[in-house]
Amino acid sequence: MNQSIKAKKHSGLIKYLFPYQKKKRINLLFEQRCLFKCKHCHIWKKEDNFNVVPLKIWLNFLDDVKNLFKKNIEINLGGEGMVLLDEKIFPIISKSKNLGFYILLNSNGYLINKLILNKLLESGVDKISISLDFLSGNKHDKQKGIDGCFNHIINLIKNIETINQKSKLFFNCVIMKQNLEEIIPLTKWINSLGFTIGFQAIAQPFNSPDEQNWFNKDKFKFLWPGNDLRTYEIIDKLITLKKKGHKIGNDISQLESYKFYFKKPNIRLLDRCNVDEVGFHIYADGIVKRCQFKYSLGTIKDNKFGELLKSNEYITTLNSMYSCSENCMQMVNCSFKNKPKIY
Numbered sequence: 025m026n027q028s029i030k031a032k033k034h035s036g037l038i039k040y041l042f043p044y045q046k047k048k049r050i051n052l053l054f055e056q057r058c059l060f061k062c063k064h065c066h067i068w069k070k071e072d073n074f075n076v077v078p079l080k081i082w083l084n085f086l087d088d089v090k091n092l093f094k095k096n097i098e099i100n101l102g103g104e105g106m107v108l109l110d111e112k113i114f115p116i117i118s119k120s121k122n123l124g125f126y127i128l129l130n131s132n133g134y135l136i137n138k139l140i141l142n143k144l145l146e147s148g149v150d151k152i153s154i155s156l157d158f159l160s161g162n163k164h165d166k167q168k169g170i171d172g173c174f175n176h177i178i179n180l181i182k183n184i185e186t187i188n189q190k191s192k193l194f195f196n197c198v199i200m201k202q203n204l205e206e207i208i209p210l211t212k213w214i215n216s217l218g219f220t221i222g223f224q225a226i227a228q229p230f231n232s233p234d235e236q237n238w239f240n241k242d243k244f245k246f247l248w249p250g251n252d253l254r255t256y257e258i259i260d261k262l263i264t265l266k267k268k269g270h271k272i273g274n275d276i277s278q279l280e281s282y283k284f285y286f287k288k289p290n291i292r293l294l295d296r297c298n299v300d301e302v303g304f305h306i307y308a309d310g311i312v313k314r315c316q317f318k319y320s321l322g323t324i325k326d327n328k329f330g331e332l333l334k335s336n337e338y339i340t341t342l343n344s345m346y347s348c349s350e351n352c353m354q355m356v357n358c359s360f361k362n363k364p365k366i367y
């Protein structure tokens with residue numbers, strides 16, 4: 025392990041929490057139920073741990089975050105489940121706003137009608153990220169398992185245009201086998217509407233048991249674009265569009281890294297886990313994780329956040345992350361600024 029980044033107990037702890045970035049990202053996953061049945065994400069199969077942490081604890085947690093990190097704090101709402109299903113969302117947004125946090129909401133757009141959109145923006149949401157994987161409404165609905173969900177996104181676009189708040193919305197697309205041919209037309213369409221689109225590479229579906237070579241398994245390989253010339257052509261076209269000024273959220277180095285990932289998914293792209301980009305994940309049952317795949321630090325139900333960060337478990341976790349040799353989705357899909365070592 026590189027000794028210069030090895031964490032030590034109580035030794036300038038905060039600088040080890042977010043060693044290389046200004047923004048301190050806290051991912052609040054207080055609601056993990058989902059009405060959709062996406063083919064590339066199995067969060068909707070979760071059956072437990074719903075709504076077990078009372079609102080008061082979440083609000084106290086936000087105070088702890090403020091006391092610990094002071095400024096440049098980003099609250100990331102949702103991403104693994106539909107947080108809009110939970111009535112805690114508005115008190116959490118209001119509290120976050122009062123504490124001066126930047127607030128990002130991740131959504132599939134299904135529950136954001138005109139009324140909710142206005143309420144979200146009035147409460148202080150800074151950005152809304154909408155997942156959109158297809159230009160064709162039928163294909164989008166089929167992938168998400170819900171009839172008509174594409175039309176909800178179209179209505180959301182109309183509503184945000186009506187209130188002249190287009191800068192608050194952006195789109196997120198997962199590159200996978202089914203949508204390869206839609207990537208370029210989708211990018212052009214979103215840009216023609218004046219929005220930005222960002223891309224992630226397909227990874228093993230959330231809430232599916234960790235499996236080596238998941239992309240080769242019969243149950244998942246329909247998602248995997250793999251080592252196919254067409255995959256690289258599409259990504260190269262995206263890079264060309266980006267160079268021409270299209271609004272694409274990813275750095276070119278990240279788009280390049282997707283090609284390598286699809287070619288050799290088991291080879292690491294970065295020298296070390298980009299933990300500084302990952303932030304903290306707090307799940308519906310109150311469990312706190314730095315790495316979302318391993319290493320629970322404890323729960324905000326039983327501990328103050330600051331106590332968890334002073335524990336031996338935390339220091340051990342951080343050091344394990346620095347020396348982790350996996351090439352997990354976080355390595356590929358986090359918005360890394362380091363140039364991948366492969367190139």
Ligand code: SF4
Nearest residue numbers: 058060062065104105
């Ligand atoms: S991708 Fe989003 S909408 Fe689809 S199942 Fe997962 S959490 Fe639900």
Ligand code: SF4
Nearest residue numbers: 297315345348352354
């Ligand atoms: S599995 Fe390893 S590389 Fe992925 S987030 Fe966890 S520590 Fe980082």
